[in-house]
Amino acid sequence: MRLSSAALALCVAGGLAACSPSTGDSAVAQESTVCVAVPSGEETSALVAALERAAVDSGAKFSSVSGEGVVDSLVTKGCTLVVADSVFAESVSAAARENTSVNFALLGGHFIDEDGAEETPANGTIIDIRLGEAAYLAGYASAGMTTTGNLATVGSSDSVMARAAMDGFAQGVDAYNVAFGTSISVENWNFATRTGSIVESAEAASEIVKKNLAAGVDIVMPVGVEATSGAVDAIKTAKNPASRLVWTNIQSTDLESSQPQSGAQLEPMSGSNAQSGSSGTEAQTSAPQSGMSDAQGNMDSAQSGGVVAAAHQLEPEISQSARDELGVPVLTGVYVDYEGIFADVIDDALAGALSTKPYVAAMSNGRVTLASFGPFAQLRSEEMKERLTELRRALLSTELQVQAPWEHDEGVSAGHR
Numbered sequence: 001m002r003l004s005s006a007a008l009a010l011c012v013a014g015g016l017a018a019c020s021p022s023t024g025d026s027a028v029a030q031e032s033t034v035c036v037a038v039p040s041g042e043e044t045s046a047l048v049a050a051l052e053r054a055a056v057d058s059g060a061k062f063s064s065v066s067g068e069g070v071v072d073s074l075v076t077k078g079c080t081l082v083v084a085d086s087v088f089a090e091s092v093s094a095a096a097r098e099n100t101s102v103n104f105a106l107l108g109g110h111f112i113d114e115d116g117a118e119e120t121p122a123n124g125t126i127i128d129i130r131l132g133e134a135a136y137l138a139g140y141a142s143a144g145m146t147t148t149g150n151l152a153t154v155g156s157s158d159s160v161m162a163r164a165a166m167d168g169f170a171q172g173v174d175a176y177n178v179a180f181g182t183s184i185s186v187e188n189w190n191f192a193t194r195t196g197s198i199v200e201s202a203e204a205a206s207e208i209v210k211k212n213l214a215a216g217v218d219i220v221m222p223v224g225v226e227a228t229s230g231a232v233d234a235i236k237t238a239k240n241p242a243s244r245l246v247w248t249n250i251q252s253t254d255l256e257s258s259q260p261q262s263g264a265q266l267e268p269m270s271g272s273n274a275q276s277g278s279s280g281t282e283a284q285t286s287a288p289q290s291g292m293s294d295a296q297g298n299m300d301s302a303q304s305g306g307v308v309a310a311a312h313q314l315e316p317e318i319s320q321s322a323r324d325e326l327g328v329p330v331l332t333g334v335y336v337d338y339e340g341i342f343a344d345v346i347d348d349a350l351a352g353a354l355s356t357k358p359y360v361a362a363m364s365n366g367r368v369t370l371a372s373f374g375p376f377a378q379l380r381s382e383e384m385k386e387r388l389t390e391l392r393r394a395l396l397s398t399e400l401q402v403q404a405p406w407e408h409d410e411g412v413s414a415g416h417r
Contacts, residue, residue, distance in 0.1 A: 031080075032058075032059075032060040032061070032080035032081070032350055033060060033061040033062070033063055033077070033078060033079045033080050033081075034051065034054075034055035034058075034060050034061070034062050034063075034079070034080065034081045034083070034346055034349075035062070035063045035064070035065070035074040035077065035079035035081065035082050035083065036048055036051050036062075036063075036064050036065075036082075036083045036084065037064075037065055037066070037070045037071050037074060037082065037083070037084040037085065037088055037092075038064070038065075038066050038084075038085050039066060039067070039085055039087055039157050039158075039159070040066050040067045040068075040200075041066070041156060041157075041200070041201070041202075041224070041225055041226040042066065042085070042156075042157055042224060042225050042226075043064060043066050043225075044225055045224075045225050045249060046249045046250060046251040046336070046338060047107075047336075047338050048064055049251055050251065050252065050338030050339045050342060051083060051338065051342045052064070053252075053339055054338075054339045054342035054343045054346055055342075055346060057339075057343065058343065058346045058347065058350065060080070060346065060350065063077060063079065069091070070088075071084060071088050071091040071092055071095050072091070072095060075095055075099050075102060079102060080102065080103065080349065080350070081102075081103045081104075081105065081345070081346060081349040081350075081354075082095070082102060082103070082104050082105070083104075083105045083107065083127070083342075083345070084104070084105070084106055084107065085107050085108075085157070085159050086106060086107055086108040086109030086159045086160040086161070087157070087158055087159050088106075089106060089109045089110065089111065089112060090112060092104055092106055092111070092124075093111045093112045093113070093119070093121070093124075094114075096111060096121040096123055096124045097113075097114075097121065099123075100122070100123050101123075102123065103123050103124070103125075103349045103354050104121070104123060104124045104125075105124070105125050105126070105127050105345055105349075105354075105359075106124065106125075106126050106127070107127050107129065107159065107160070107161060108126065108127070108128060108129065108159060108160030108161050108164070109126070109159075109160045110126070111124050111126075120356050121356075122356065123354070124356065125345070125354055125355055125356055125357070125358065125359060126358040126359070127341060127342075127345060127358070127359050127361070128358040128359065128360045128361070128362075129161055129336055129338075129341065129360075129361045129367075129368070130164065130360065130361060130362040130363070130368055130402075130403075131161050131162075131164055131165035131168065131223075131248065131334055131336065131368065132164040132165055132167060132168025132171070132402050132403065133168060133362060133363045133368055133395050133402045134168075134334040134335070134336075134363065134368050134369055134370045135164075135165040135166070135167075135168035135169040135172065135221065135246075135248070135334055136168040136169070136171050136172040136175070136391075136395075136402040137172060137370040137388060137391060137392065137395075138169060138172060138221060138246045138331075138332055138333070138334060138370060139151070139168065139169035139170060139171065139172025139173040139174075139175075139176070139186070139221070140172035140173070140175055140176045140387070140388065140391060141172075141331075141332060141370075141373075141380070141384065141388060142169075142172075142173065142219045142221070142246060142331065143172065143173045143176035143177065143182070143184040144176060144180075144380075144381070144384045144387075145219070145331065145376070145379060145380065145384070146184060146218055146219055147218055147242055148216045148217065148218045148242075149182070149183070149184050149185065149216075150184075150185050150187065150212075150215065150216045150217045150218065151169075151173060151184060151185065151186050151187065151217060151218075151219045151220070151221075152186065152187035152188050152209065152212040152217045152219075152220045152221070153165075153166045153169050153170070153186060153187075153188055153189050153196065153197075153220070153221045153222070153223065154188050154196075154197045154198075154199065154205050154208050154209060154220070154222050154223070154227045154230070154231065155196070155197065155198040155199070155222070155223040155224050155227050156198065156199055156200065156201070156202075156205055156222070156223070156224030156225065156226035156227035156228075156230070157198070157223070157224040157226075157227075158198050161223075162198065162223045162224055163194070163198075165221075165223045165248060165334065166189050166196055166221075166223055167189070167191070167194055168402050169186065169189070169221050169246070170186045170189045170191045171191070171402055172402075173185075173186050174191060175391075179387070187212050187215075187217055188208060188212070199226070199227065199230070200226070201226055201230070202226045202227075202229035202230040202233065203230065204230065205222060205226055205227045205228075205229070205230025205231060205234075206229075206230035206231070206233040206234045206237075207230075207234075208230070208234075209222070209230060209231045209234035209235070210234040210237060210238070212234075213234060213235070213238045213240065213243055214238075217243075218240075218242050218243055218244065219243075219244050219245075219246065219331060220234075220235070220243070220244075220245055220246070221245075221246035221248065222245070222248065223248050224248075224249075225249060228245075228247070228248070228249050231245060232245065232326060232327060232328050235328040235329075236327060236328060241329070243328070243329065244328075244329045244330065244331040244376070245326070245328050245329065245330050245331065246330075246331055246332055246333060246334070247318070247326065247330050247332075247333035247334070247371070248333060248334045250318065250322075250333045250334070250335045250336075250371060252337075252338075252339060253322075254318055254319060254322035255316050255317060255318060255319060255322075255335070256316075256317040256318075256319045257319070315369065315370060315371065315372045316335050316369060316371055316372060317371075317372045317374070318330060318333060318371050318372060318374055320374075323374065329375075329376075330374065331373065331376050332370060332371050332372065332373050332374075332376070333370075333371035334368070334369075334370065334371065335368075335369050335370075335371045336361055336367060336368050336369075337361065337366070337367040337368075337369075338361075340361075340367055341359055341361040341367055344359055345359050363392070363395040363396055364395065364396050364397070364398050370388075370392070
């Protein structure tokens with residue numbers, strides 16, 4: 001069972017004997033059930049797998065359902081904590097009002113009252129996972145590494161997180177275009193209207209990506225299980241070695257086993273909160289010295305932003321076995337420490353201390369990162385490496401904030417830890 005921050009404090013004060021979970025805590029966990037409701041097709045997502053691992057680690061039982069009208073079924077199952085995708089915001093809000101003894105956590109979006117206005121129920125919280133930040137870096141890097149000038153993104157979930165990732169990717173490409181005077185395009189996402197191709201099946205995603213590839217797209221970022229499955233199928237069918245994928249469904253088990261799989265422990269942040277995301281020049285700071293390794297540059301950039309984090313946690317390495325299993329070239333990816341943020345929420349919920357303030361996973365608290373470039377790392381120019389380091393530093397310090405209109409604007413926290 002994972003120790004809460006209060007228990008960790010007792011460990012420091014009371015020695016090793018205080019580090020064992022109490023019988024009472026274990027009993028509460030064993031009698032609790034953590035449940036999740038996701039859209040159809042997302043049952044095997046990295047998010048669901050991580051929530052199950054976090055629930056099991058806490059000693060609680062776990063249950064997962066998908067599709068429309070499933071939130072009420074979770075309440076009748078006796079769930080202690082219900083975690084639900086933002087697409088279920090209306091039904092989750094109603095369930096929270098009617099079942100005050102059950103805790104609810106909404107993945108993005110807002111709870112709403114009976115009139116449709118935003119509200120914050122005493123038994124509800126928001127889990128704000130900022131995929132858009134790492135997707136921004138992925139878009140910037142993709143714009144600099146495309147050989148055709150054409151990129152694409154496609155989603156299979158109309159959720160806040162999916163839209164934020166697609167929008168962040170487009171923002172990153174836009175920032176690159178502003179910085180270098182280029183006109184790299186992003187198919188399937190309209191940056192002005194913030195709308196794009198969000199499909200319901202892998203087959204539909206595959207057809208879209210096949211058309212994109214035939215029209216000259218060489219890098220695709222799918223968001224969602226079905227979108228990823230469809231994009232992988234399209235790339236395999238095209239048999240073009242220049243076609244690459246930006247992977248957004250990375251699980252902790254897909255990383256090199258020698259690397260830590262939880263978020264970095266961070267010091268308090270410093271720096272301004274200037275809004276950005278549309279210009280690559282707004283976040284420019286001094287680049288690392290020439291010849292410095294990527295790892296050292298990442299460490300220095302983190303420290304200069306008031307953040308202490310291990311360099312490998314800033315750019316986790318996707319294992320070769322995971323790349324082989326996926327079966328297509330992976331340029332880079334977006335990795336989220338779902339287990340860490342879910343463990344915080346579960347610990348607080350089981351302790352009766354669930355916060356109504358959003359639990360935020362972001363680059364600045366080490367829980368959202370851009371994955372390594374693996375075999376494509378050597379293809380990055382020195383200028384691209386420096387630019388990514390500069391942008392990463394700005395994101396870590398919150399000097400640069402990549403935020404979609406659907407996300408929350410509260411200050412970033414490490415799950416109240």
